Amino acid sequence: MTGSSVAIPARHGKALVLMAGQAVKLVNTHGTQVVDCWAWRRGALEEFMSMEATRVWNQQLNPKVGDTLVTNRRNPILTIVDDTSPGVHDSFMAACDRQRYERLNVEGYHRNCFDNMLEAVRDLGYEVPNPTLASLNVFMNIAVKPDGRSLDTLPTLTQPGDFITFRAEMECIVAFSACPQDIVKIQGQADNTPRNAHFSILENGDYPALPVSQAWIPG
Amino acid sequence: MTGSSVAIPARHGKALVLMAGQAVKLVNTHGTQVVDCWAWRRGALEEFMSMEATRVWNQQLNPKVGDTLVTNRRNPILTIVDDTSPGVHDSFMAACDRQRYERLNVEGYHRNCFDNMLEAVRDLGYEVPNPTLASLNVFMNIAVKPDGRSLDTLPTLTQPGDFITFRAEMECIVAFSACPQDIVKIQGQADNTPRNAHFSILENGDYPALPVSQAWIPG
Numbered sequence: 151m152t153g154s155s156v157a158i159p160a161r162h163g164k165a166l167v168l169m170a171g172q173a174v175k176l177v178n179t180h181g182t183q184v185v186d187c188w189a190w191r192r193g194a195l196e197e198f199m200s201m202e203a204t205r206v207w208n209q210q211l212n213p214k215v216g217d218t219l220v221t222n223r224r225n226p227i228l229t230i231v232d233d234t235s236p237g238v239h240d241s242f243m244a245a246c247d248r249q250r251y252e253r254l255n256v257e258g259y260h261r262n263c264f265d266n267m268l269e270a271v272r273d274l275g276y277e278v279p280n281p282t283l284a285s286l287n288v289f290m291n292i293a294v295k296p297d298g299r300s301l302d303t304l305p306t307l308t309q310p311g312d313f314i315t316f317r318a319e320m321e322c323i324v325a326f327s328a329c330p331q332d333i334v335k336i337q338g339q340a341d342n343t344p345r346n347a348h349f350s351i352l353e354n355g356d357y358p359a360l361p362v363s364q365a366w367i368p369g
Numbered sequence: 370m371t372g373s374s375v376a377i378p379a380r381h382g383k384a385l386v387l388m389a390g391q392a393v394k395l396v397n398t399h400g401t402q403v404v405d406c407w408a409w410r411r412g413a414l415e416e417f418m419s420m421e422a423t424r425v426w427n428q429q430l431n432p433k434v435g436d437t438l439v440t441n442r443r444n445p446i447l448t449i450v451d452d453t454s455p456g457v458h459d460s461f462m463a464a465c466d467r468q469r470y471e472r473l474n475v476e477g478y479h480r481n482c483f484d485n486m487l488e489a490v491r492d493l494g495y496e497v498p499n500p501t502l503a504s505l506n507v508f509m510n511i512a513v514k515p516d517g518r519s520l521d522t523l524p525t526l527t528q529p530g531d532f533i534t535f536r537a538e539m540e541c542i543v544a545f546s547a548c549p550q551d552i553v554k555i556q557g558q559a560d561n562t563p564r565n566a567h568f569s570i571l572e573n574g575d576y577p578a579l580p581v582s583q584a585w586i587p588g
Contacts, residue, residue, distance in 0.1 A: 201421070202463035202503045203522035209520045211461070211513055220533035222502055225470035242430070242461050244421035253584040283441055284421045294430055298513045303426045303587070334587050365472040368522070368553050 153351035158185065160344040161330035163266030165350065167192060168318035173231060173352040176326065178289055180345040181310035182338040185328040186263040186285040186315045189219070189227050192321040195276060197221045198345045199228065201241040203285045208364045211294070212241045218319065218363040219286065227322055231360045232315035236307045239314075240290035244283035246331050254333045266327035274321060287329075288314060290336060306338035313355050335339075372570035377404065379563040380549035384493045385570065386411060387537035392571040395545065397508055399564040400529035401557040402469030403548040405482040405504040406465045408438070409444050413538040414495065416440045418461040428585045430513070431460045436536065438505065444452065446541055450579045451534035455526045458533075459509035460531045462522075463502035463574060465550050473552045485546035490494060506548075507533060509555060525553040525557035536574050 155177070158164040168174060176185060189199040200222040200258065207224070208217045214237050219228040244250070247264035271278055289312070293302040316324070328347050335342050376384045387393060395404060408418040419441040426443070427436045433456050438447040463469070464486070470479035483502065490497055508531075508586070512521040535543070547566050554561050 200463065200502055205461055205520065206463050206469070209522065211518050211520055216519070224466070242421060242424055244419065244425050247443070250425070253443055254586055283419055284503060294513050294517045299430050299433070301424065301430055303428065318506060329375055337453070367473055 155348045155350045158326050158328045158347045158349065159282040160328050161261045161326040163263070163270030163325055165270035165323055165325040166349070167274065168322055168351065170318050170320050171354045172310045173315050173317040174324055175315045175350050175352055176288060177311065177313040177348045178220070178235065179310065179348050181308045181312060182306060183345045183347050184290040184306060184331065184336050185288045185347050186267070186327040186329055188267050188282070188285050188289050188325045190278065190323045190342045191221065191227065192323050196279050197223050197225070198282065199286065201286060205233070205241065207365050208363060209222040211342050212239050213286070216360055216363060219324040224365065226319035226362050227314040228232045229319060229360060229362055230314060231317045231358050231367060232313070235289060235312035235314060238289070238291045238307050240292045243287060243290070243292055245285040245287070245327070246329065247283065251333070256333065263329050267325045270325045271323060274323065303334055303336060305335055308338060315352065317357060319362060372474045374567045374569045377545050377566045377568065379547050379565045380480045382489035382544055382546040383491070384489035384542055384544040385568070386493065387541055387543060387570065389537050389539050390573045392534050392536040392576045393543055394532050394534045394569050394571055395507060396530065396532040396567045397454065397527045398529065398567050400531060401525060402564045402566050403509045403525060403550065404507045404566050405486070405546040405548055406507050407486050407504055407534050409497065409542045409546045410440065410446065411542050415498050416442050416444070417501065418505065424460065426584050427582060432437060432460050432505070434578055435582060441538050443584065445538035445552035445581050448538060448581055449533060449536040450536045450577045451532070454508060454533060457508070457510050457526050459506040459511045462506060462509070462511055464504040464506070465503065465548065470552070475552065480549040482546035486544045489544045489546070490542060493542065522553055522555060524554055524581045527557060534571065536576060538581060557558060
């Protein structure tokens, strides 16, 4: 049975707990929103989803359907079991934070994904011991140019209602942030305005049954 | 005046302290060795060199000569002021650690860059509060395939004596590890055997005077 839909308000964060075998379906409600994502092992928050370890595991710069996301201890934590979006997600750009907006010459406090993540896990009663800027930036469109090195920061390619589903491979806490970025044009519409997104929790059987991807070993 | 040459023994780490304006010249003595690198603000080790923030700062997947490396607080910490190698370095693959070798089916303990880094900073009398797998992997050759997503883990392209020079933009601790990887073929020779590397500390005037690169702001 599919759980009820929960809003991630524009410019804010929202966290949830998943049991192993449950999944979270993240919906790009307006089709224009980048959503940053973090995850931690519940009961041992010093173990968290690691983008750098995930790239080694899958030998992919950015993860795609069927790829498992792993922790800083090289344990599977989430697997992408479904994705109706064009499959463009970013694993290598830092989440926005207070200091990023200062560098963008914003006066005063600007809401940001890093603080949203901290607030969201606090709302669940947790404190993250070593929060990382290395989020999975779902729906974010950062292209590597043909030189293999230069980057293009581009608007999302998603449509309203596009969704991605992450299955939990361990009991974990997941945090989402509806990215408040409105200076750099990453949100997929002309006004570059952050919008809300939604998620729901799915039970085993309510999502495609894909295997856990295995650690890459040279042939 | 150029300081004396210090060995980074094969499969081991070595750390050093730089004052702002000093630089460290890292020499690929045998031309075949990958060297993982970390840096921290001295006196505030919770601030450390961040590969994900550096990619946003320079809008480059991997840094090159003239690029400044920044911390998780978006402050410049090191600038690449010289590089006689082909300029191929990796910023997005996790350092090897104990768990990586377990996943590579190695029996027993295998030396690894993560533990080397911890040992090297302990040798200087420091303990890192939140050590990261997101090292700068100097001389490491990870190619992004034309699809912009798949990765190729390849041997280094360096020659004996190639070097890269990092200038300190703040008083900092730098750790190097002569990568012990001998399963995945990343060291640039047929036997894939880790070798030693060397570094020396340079004073202002002994390296090219390049400016600090500025944070990317959309045009």
